[in-house]
Amino acid sequence: MKDILYKAYQVAQGDDGIFRGEIKELQTSNLPEEDLLIKVVYSSLNYKDALSARGNKGVTKHYPHTPGIDAAGIVVEDLSGQFKTGEEVIVTGWDLGMNTPGGFGEYIKVPSSWAAKHPSGLSMKESMLYGTAGLTAGLSVYALSQLVKPQSGEILVTGSTGGVGSFSVGLLSKSGYKVTGVTGKPEGKKLLERLGASYTISREEALSPSRSPLLREQWSGVVDTVGGDILGTAIRSTVQRGVITCCGNAASNDLPLTVLPFILRGITLTGIDSQKAPSELRNKIWNLLATDWKINYPKELWSEITLDQLDDKIELMLKGKGKGRFIIKHNH
Numbered sequence: 001m002k003d004i005l006y007k008a009y010q011v012a013q014g015d016d017g018i019f020r021g022e023i024k025e026l027q028t029s030n031l032p033e034e035d036l037l038i039k040v041v042y043s044s045l046n047y048k049d050a051l052s053a054r055g056n057k058g059v060t061k062h063y064p065h066t067p068g069i070d071a072a073g074i075v076v077e078d079l080s081g082q083f084k085t086g087e088e089v090i091v092t093g094w095d096l097g098m099n100t101p102g103g104f105g106e107y108i109k110v111p112s113s114w115a116a117k118h119p120s121g122l123s124m125k126e127s128m129l130y131g132t133a134g135l136t137a138g139l140s141v142y143a144l145s146q147l148v149k150p151q152s153g154e155i156l157v158t159g160s161t162g163g164v165g166s167f168s169v170g171l172l173s174k175s176g177y178k179v180t181g182v183t184g185k186p187e188g189k190k191l192l193e194r195l196g197a198s199y200t201i202s203r204e205e206a207l208s209p210s211r212s213p214l215l216r217e218q219w220s221g222v223v224d225t226v227g228g229d230i231l232g233t234a235i236r237s238t239v240q241r242g243v244i245t246c247c248g249n250a251a252s253n254d255l256p257l258t259v260l261p262f263i264l265r266g267i268t269l270t271g272i273d274s275q276k277a278p279s280e281l282r283n284k285i286w287n288l289l290a291t292d293w294k295i296n297y298p299k300e301l302w303s304e305i306t307l308d309q310l311d312d313k314i315e316l317m318l319k320g321k322g323k324g325r326f327i328i329k330h331n332h
């Protein structure tokens with residue numbers, strides 16, 4: 001395969017110790033020696049990408065590095081024989097964008113086992129609108145729906161105007177659940193209503209001044225994306241046999257809690273890991289996102305950007321001010 005020059009948003013540490021992203025021209029011959037070369041058409045921005053872009057060693061150990069944990073594109077070459085040249089594929093998670101150059105580059109090279117046939121029923125732009133955020137929301141709603149039915153009561157979604165949170169609100173309301181969204185944004189109420197939320201509460205209202213291990217039973221289920229005190233309060237307010245999914249730490253890694261909600265109310269806390277979700281489960285969720293769960297995601301909640309606009313959006317996301325989704329379009 002001949003060497004191809006391509007553009008990528010590459011992050012490196014400056015002499016002042018600060019990590020910055022810059023658009024660089026790179027060569028496909030420097031990509032990892034893996035089976036599958038993909039021309040990336042769309043990617044998307046996730047919280048993990050923002051951390052990688054600012055030198056977070058828990059996400060990316062070695063720099064210079066190209067972030068981007070999501071990519072949808074076209075197969076250029078597959079040495080494994082699994083995919084045909086020209087076929088549309090999707091890669092989300094695994095090590096993409098963490099320590100393997102990711103979707104913020106116009107080309108990626110990955111093990112063919114990381115790729116899935118692009119879900120029919122979605123365009124590449126639509127699949128990247130969902131991206132890891134949509135997949136994680138799908139995994140969360142799927143896990144919750146196995147034990148909590150729409151008639152059981154209200155579901156709380158935290159970080160609800162973020163990527164994972166907003167899709168969770170949309171998917172839950174499409175599936176008939178009554179949803180309350182927690183948001184720190186004054187304009188959040190309107191957006192959440194458009195996604196189908198019945199109520200909106202502020203981050204402050206989602207916290208309780210009481211340290212009591214059990215609070216008034218309020219939520220049949222919780223989709224949490226933020227962790228910390230908000231998750232702790234939500235768990236203490238979950239009804240008997242309720243279910244909480246936990247996927248994120250936008251507020252904190254901590255979880256102030258006792259064991260009492262578990263042993264006195266029999267609640268279930270389910271961890272969600274989209275990065276290494278088994279292929280069969282992933283495919284099931286992608287299929288749902290492309291069919292029964294396909295939602296009309298409000299235009300105010302997403303925008304298409306190019307590589308040179310990434311820096312601003314990364315800053316917004318790290319300040320907790322990002323709304324919804326940013327899809328990155330490569331200009332091949």
Ligand SMILES: NC(=O)c1ccc[n+]([C@@H]2O[C@H](COP(=O)([O-])OP(=O)(O)OC[C@H]3O[C@@H](n4cnc5c(N)ncnc54)[C@H](OP(=O)(O)O)[C@@H]3O)[C@@H](O)[C@H]2O)c1
Nearest residue numbers: 047159160161162163164183184248249250251273274320
């Ligand atoms: N486990 C997995 O597989 C997986 C996959 C994807 C993402 N994640 C994690 O899930 C979390 C959300 O990801 P995302 O892509 O949806 O990020 P995002 O788009 O930045 O959304 C996060 C949302 O959390 C809220 N928030 C931010 N800072 C907060 C704070 N200090 N206290 C309370 N709420 C705060 C904000 O929503 P409001 O203003 O509406 O409150 C923000 O929009 C991140 O921690 C991410 O790493 C995990």
